[in-house]
Amino acid sequence: MPSSGGNALDLLCGWPADECSPKRLLYYLGNVGNGQSAFSIKFDVTDSPHALPSGVTLYPMNATTIPCSSPVGKRSRCSCRDCGAVPSPTTTVAPIPAYPCTNSQKGGIQKAPGYASLHLLIQRLGNHSRIQHFYPPPSLQSIMFQAVFEKAFLHQILDLQTKIQTWSFTMASTSVTLDNICLHDNVTKHCTVPSVLQYFQNSNRNVDKKVMDSSGFFIMADYLDHLLICFRKPQTTLDRPLNLSCVSDYGGVVEPSQIFCGYDGSNYQNSTQLVMTFVIKDPPGVSCCYCVGERNSKVHPDVAKRQQGSEDHHLL
Known part of the structure; x- marks a missing residue:
């Protein structure tokens, strides 16, 4: 698919x-x-x-099974991605590369034929305590999350992501926004922007979702429980009891390795930095990624000034 x-x-x-x-x-x-x-x-x-x-x-159903490699009536056979018996086509869907997390990396652009990925590396400023999250009762166990997973901070990052997606700039004498040049699915029409907020479909309301026990005292599930599900199975489409999906608003499965840095093994809750990636169409002769990159560099000082107020994130 x-x-x-x-x-x-x-x-x-x-x-x-x-x-x-x-x-x-x-x-x-x-x-x-x-x-x-x-x-x-x-x-x-x-x-x-x-x-x-x-x-x-x-009587039990006894229908003829049709192989995924065969068409059904006027319907075509399954794609090679879903059916191993179908040979791979010569053209490929543009993959979303994982951010190369190293001590020397400070964001950047990865280019490939037809598209480019602009990575923003986000870390939290100041000294912040880790978050102790208790598993739902009757368990008495807990797990620690790094400060970048604090709910208020995630709301700030979603606000930043939304602002970037609405930036306008001039290209070939035409005013465009990211929505005009981003890679998006023909069905959802949403830009391909892998980030931790995609586990909540870029919705502040979904981030704030929680389920209480019958007494209204104990939290049975909240956004951190949902993150743990998405860390293990990012393709999950129904996380009970929050009734949330881990699949992004653009319909893609977001792998944790694409959106986090600073974790150990598969312990993504230990991530110290968040990665936000904007996948941009880059037609021949026009360097869209360069335009967005230039716009990004000009906005950084403004973001730095706002950090002195309510925002405590830093872009690298």
């Missing part, structure tokens, strides 16, 4: 494709909690006929 950067079954099953089973697939499709089903459906997975009180006998 090129538009999402993952397998189609990841979205249909609610589980990673390699962990999906017939029962899990049917349960997810028939669960109104997936945000798509209009009503609940109870499936009975069996090989035996089932007689109803009315005298009608239901």
Whole structure:
């Protein structure tokens, strides 16, 4: 499924494709909690006929299975990404490169034929304590997050990301915004901007979501619980009980390695820096990434001034 950067079954099953089973697939499709089903459906997975009180006998489905490499009627076969039996085409979908986290890196541009990725490396200024997050009761265990994951700070970063996406600049005597030159899916129309906020579909409301216990005293799930789910399975389309997806607003799966720096192993909660990437179309003869890069360098001093007020982030 090129538009999402993952397998189609990841979205249909609610589980990673390699962990999906017939029962899990049917349960997810028939669960109104997936945000798509209009009503609940109870499936009975069996090989035996089932007689109803009315005298009608239901027989298990016995339909012919069509390989993913074969077309169905007027519908084309599956893509090579979802079906290993389909040969790879000569053209490829532009990948989103992971940011090369090193001590010497301070943001930058990665170019490839037809597109470019502008990386912004964000770190938090000042001394801030780590966040102790307790797992939902009855567990007494907790986990520590670095200060870049504080909710108020994430709201600031989303505000910054939104401002960058609305910047206007002149290119070939024409005023354009990032939306005009970004790489986006033809369905969602959202720019491809991998960042930690994509785990919340760039929504402040989703970041603030939480579920309390029946007494209203204990927090059963909040944004940090959701992040832990997305760290492990970024293709998750339904995180209960928050009813949130980890899939981005542009339909792509955002790998943690694309959006964090400073972590150890797969402990992304230990990340000390956030990475925000803007994927930009770069047609022949026009260096769009250069335009955005120039605009970015001019705005940095203004951002630095605002940091003295309510904002405490720093762009590298």
